[in-house]
Amino acid sequence: MSGENPYLAHLPPSQRKIGGNGSxxxxxxxxxxxxxxxxxxxxxxxxxxxxxKPFTAKYQSILEGRRKLPVHAQRSEFLDMIHSSxxxxxVGETGSGKTTQIPQFMVYDELPHLKGKQIACxxxxxxxxxxxxxxxxxxxxxxxxxxxxxxxxxEDNTSPKTFLKYMxxxxxxxxxxxxxxxxxYSAIILDEAHERTLNTDILMGLLxxxxxxxxxxxxxxxxxxxxxxxxxxYFDNAPxxxxxxxxxxxxxxxxxxxxxxxxxxxxxxxxxxHVSEPEGDILVFLTGEEEIEQACRKIKxxxxxxxxxxxxxxxxxxxxxxxxxxxxxxxxxxxxPPPRKPGGTPGRKVVVSTNIAETSLTIDxxxxxxxxxxxxxxxxxxxxxxxxxLVSPISKASxxxxxxxxxxxxxxxxxxxxxxxxxxxxxxxQTYPEILRSNLGSVVLQLKKLGIDDLVHFDFMDPPAPETxxxxxxxxxxLGALDDxxxxxxxxxxxxxxxxxxxxxxxxxxxxxxxxxxxILSIAALLSVPQIFIRPNEARKLADEAKAxxxxxxxxxxxxxxxxxxxxxxxxxxxxxxxxxxxxxSLKSADNVRQQLKRTMESWDLDLVSTPFEDKAxxxxxxxxxxxxxxxxxxxxxxxxxxxxxxxxxxVQLHPSSGLGHKPEWVLYHEFVLTxxxxxxxxxxxxxxxxxxxxxxxxNMGNFPQSSAKRALEKLLSRRARVIEEDSRKSKKRRS
Ligand code: ADP
Ligand code: MG
Numbered sequence: 001m002s003g004e005n006p007y008l009a010h011l012p013p014s015q016r017k018i019g020g021n022g023s024x025x026x027x028x029x030x031x032x033x034x035x036x037x038x039x040x041x042x043x044x045x046x047x048x049x050x051x052x053k054p055f056t057a058k059y060q061s062i063l064e065g066r067r068k069l070p071v072h073a074q075r076s077e078f079l080d081m082i083h084s085s086x087x088x089x090x091v092g093e094t095g096s097g098k099t100t101q102i103p104q105f106m107v108y109d110e111l112p113h114l115k116g117k118q119i120a121c122x123x124x125x126x127x128x129x130x131x132x133x134x135x136x137x138x139x140x141x142x143x144x145x146x147x148x149x150x151x152x153x154x155e156d157n158t159s160p161k162t163f164l165k166y167m168x169x170x171x172x173x174x175x176x177x178x179x180x181x182x183x184x185y186s187a188i189i190l191d192e193a194h195e196r197t198l199n200t201d202i203l204m205g206l207l208x209x210x211x212x213x214x215x216x217x218x219x220x221x222x223x224x225x226x227x228x229x230x231x232x233x234y235f236d237n238a239p240x241x242x243x244x245x246x247x248x249x250x251x252x253x254x255x256x257x258x259x260x261x262x263x264x265x266x267x268x269x270x271x272x273x274h275v276s277e278p279e280g281d282i283l284v285f286l287t288g289e290e291e292i293e294q295a296c297r298k299i300k301x302x303x304x305x306x307x308x309x310x311x312x313x314x315x316x317x318x319x320x321x322x323x324x325x326x327x328x329x330x331x332x333x334x335x336x337p338p339p340r341k342p343g344g345t346p347g348r349k350v351v352v353s354t355n356i357a358e359t360s361l362t363i364d365x366x367x368x369x370x371x372x373x374x375x376x377x378x379x380x381x382x383x384x385x386x387x388x389x390l391v392s393p394i395s396k397a398s399x400x401x402x403x404x405x406x407x408x409x410x411x412x413x414x415x416x417x418x419x420x421x422x423x424x425x426x427x428x429x430q431t432y433p434e435i436l437r438s439n440l441g442s443v444v445l446q447l448k449k450l451g452i453d454d455l456v457h458f459d460f461m462d463p464p465a466p467e468t469x470x471x472x473x474x475x476x477x478x479l480g481a482l483d484d485x486x487x488x489x490x491x492x493x494x495x496x497x498x499x500x501x502x503x504x505x506x507x508x509x510x511x512x513x514x515x516x517x518x519x520i521l522s523i524a525a526l527l528s529v530p531q532i533f534i535r536p537n538e539a540r541k542l543a544d545e546a547k548a549x550x551x552x553x554x555x556x557x558x559x560x561x562x563x564x565x566x567x568x569x570x571x572x573x574x575x576x577x578x579x580x581x582x583x584x585x586s587l588k589s590a591d592n593v594r595q596q597l598k599r600t601m602e603s604w605d606l607d608l609v610s611t612p613f614e615d616k617a618x619x620x621x622x623x624x625x626x627x628x629x630x631x632x633x634x635x636x637x638x639x640x641x642x643x644x645x646x647x648x649x650x651x652v653q654l655h656p657s658s659g660l661g662h663k664p665e666w667v668l669y670h671e672f673v674l675t676x677x678x679x680x681x682x683x684x685x686x687x688x689x690x691x692x693x694x695x696x697x698x699x700n701m702g703n704f705p706q707s708s709a710k711r712a713l714e715k716l717l718s719r720r721a722r723v724i725e726e727d728s729r730k731s732k733k734r735r736s
Contacts, residue, residue, distance in 0.1 A: 036075035039108035050113070050140065050147050050163075059141040066139060069097030070243050075105055078241055082109070086211055087219045087238035089231045093245025094224045094401065095362040095408050099123075099132050099191055100139060102222060103164055106187050107140075110218075113147075113163040117186035122169040124197040126152040127322045128360040131329055133157070133166040140164075153499050154528070154593045169199035173206070174499060177449050181210055187218035192359060193231065194223040194397075196433035196461075202443060205459045206450070208235065224359040225397055227430075234461055248407040250369075254420040262372035265417045267295055269370050271302045273415075274348055275312045280367025280412070281336055281349040283357055283405050287376045287391050289530075292319045292352045294537070299350060313337075313345035320353035320361075323530040325585060332363050358401050362408070369406040369414040371399060373422075377431070379674070380439050382467045384648040385475075385632075387439040388674040395431045399423065435464050440472040441502045445481055448488045449496040478632060478698045479506045494604050498597065500524065507629025508597065512607040514625040516618075519561060519610060521601065523626070525594035526560040527670060527682070532586045533563070533657075539581075546581040553661030555684025557626060557670070558619055564590065623668075624694065627686050630668045631695035635680055636709035637665045643680070645672075649707050655681035665712070666691065688716050 047054045071092060081088045092098050103121045112119050123129040133150035142148055149158030151167040158165055176182055190200055207219050221231050232238050259265040266284050273282055286292050296317045303315045314337045337347030351363055355375045375394050380387040406412025452458055455469055476482040479502055481492030495505035504524050511520035535543040552558035567587050570576040577584035611618045635643040635652050643652045666688055669680035691699050704710045
């Protein structure tokens with residue numbers, strides 16, 4: 001072997017000699033091994049080795065900043081580690097450069113494009129995948145979607161040129177279904193592993209398996225806070241790289257008394273900090289879009305009021321949550337506004353965010369953190385088969401992460417809107433892994449498709465409760481995805497091709513039988529995007545009037561469909577959407593989702609058909625097809641006027657947003673919402689006859705617990721029996 005490296009043939013001769021060769025410890029194959037110094041030389045060069053274009057000035061200035069990040073100091077150590085171990089665990093403070101730099105270190109080391117391979121970096125959150133991919137494309141001086149791209153559900157922003165891909169953990173898991181060895185990747189970085197999302201947990205188990213035969217696949221597990229020992233042990237005693245943070249001390253303040261209303265307290269605290277504390281941006285943690293938008297409005301209004309009375313500085317309030325359009329997300333990186341007049345009080349930026357800002361996205365310049373102590377978290381109760389997002393107290397580990405956001409650039413302050421006693425006694429140490437809090441229907445279907453039959457012996461880091469697994473198997477069996485031996489059926493095979501919950505998949509697959517697959521496609525898409533109806537606080541009445549124009553008295557799903565059809569009739573016009581209180585972005589994205597689902601339908605030869613609109617059965621057929629997927633999510637109206645869910649007998653109420661014109665005896669619901677009350681949201685009337693005919697095995701009276709629903713169904717069954725008897729008597733009479 002000469003000193004020339006065949007992988008570097010594309011470089012000008014002067015640069016070709018970088019990189020010594022060595023042999024792979026597993027395969028004995030000659031591989032390129034770069035030193036940090038060599039890689040930096042490439043980065044410092046005058047032209048981009050990936051595009052062969054000269055580097056821009058912007059690149060140079062970002063590069064300078066990147067060199068100051070803590071991970072940079074450990075580039076050599078990192079490279080040594082990946083050269084000698086298939087798995088490595090990397091832990092470093094938020095903001096140390098893990099997500100943006102480590103994948104680039106690997107790119108410069110592996111040059112994956114020359115081998116026709118890619119490097120994937122997974123993120124639990126869509127927002128993080130999009131935002132970080134944009135940043136890294138800028139850092140590498142390439143166009144987003146070309147060499148560097150991202151892939152999230154229903155949005156693939158990559159090209160054949162892409163060699164570095166940020167993606168949600170769910171998308172990588174999905175790819176594994178069609179490419180079980182993940183053969184297109186030379187390295188996989190599982191980021192934010194401490195989040196322990198359902199998909200990351202499954203991926204870890206899967207990667208362990210895959211790596212047994214794919215010795216050339218490099219795996220890096222990264223996290224901000226991590227019980228590193230647990231991860232190292234899980235990955236065959238993988239070595240640990242600890243990136244020491246450069247954080248400043250953060251003073252923690254507690255409230256002396258519990259706060260009654262954390263939202264109001266958070267807003268009040270922002271205003272207090274703004275008028276009384278020195279320069280420095282504020283980060284507020286809240287739980288969801290609506291709450292965040294409301295807080296932003298109130299903060300702005302109150303600070304405007306203060307500006308009239310005092311000489312406090314101007315303020316820029318920026319929301320951050322997952323459904324925000326990318327351009328709006330980018331605003332969190334804007335600078336604080338300048339003083340109102342030269343020499344005046346400096347301005348301040350206030351970011352009001354969900355948990356995303358806890359570790360997923362690093363915002364520089366934050367000095368004050370306000371932590372009310374809550375986050376929206378998934379909870380699942382297998383006994384009553386209810387999964388819901390619930391505003392719940394965070395863990396001590398989360399509270400510490402949140403406080404840490406204040407000490408990135410200089411000493412900071414964290415205001416916890418709860419008492420010190422509550423922190424010590426009420427908060428749990430770590431958030432439970434999602435796998436212990438989720439409905440596993442989708443995951444079990446995916447695992448089955450991946451050929452993992454023995455779920456009980458799958459190498460989970462934390463195995464799910466047996467009852468949860470049983471529930472998932474039961475659901476898939478009723479839906480016809482698994483047979484009685486737990487084997488994947490052809491229907492199950494087809495269902496696993498759709499990136500949707502099993503019920504939605506089943507509804508789509510059944511829809512051609514009811515001659516409404518075109519409409520069901522639209523409904524499935526509309527259920528997969530953020531809410532299309534807008535209801536601003538200051539214009540509730542007008543918004544409700546606008547919605548009434550689309551309302552279908554038989555079901556909220558049909559209302560969604562009506563609005564979508566009207567949107568299409570009006571040529572996707574954003575102004576029309578605005579006038580009708582419809583979210584144009586959501587509708588547009590529903591359109592895109594629909595296109596993609598349609599392609600999957602076509603690839604399985606599922607007919608795309610409609611019942612003629614004039615036909616009386618138009619809406620009935622749609623409701624029947626929905627029943628074919630959602631027959632396990634039905635509530636029955638008791639004589640007392642209360643609804644109870646089928647079989648599990650949970651008392652529920654129709655969500656106030658429902659447009660059902662009456663209280664039908666049987667309603668199918670899309671979602672169970674747990675708040676102070678149990679609500680069912682997005683409801684459509686169904687008929688008992690359909691339930692018995694469409695899902696006879698689920699509605700088998702033999703295994704149906706006593707309830708008013710059961711009595712009603714039994715009555716119907718005996719009426720049916722009488723009719724049959726009567727008919728046969730009549731026909732006998734006629735014959736004699
Ligand atoms: P980690 O993953 O260790 O938390 P990151 O790699 O996400 O750290 O961030 C490293 C640095 O890159 C941070 O200081 C952050 O300010 C900067 N950064 C990341 N994304 C952006 C962006 N979109 N705009 C400006 N700076 C960014
Ligand atoms: Mg990160």
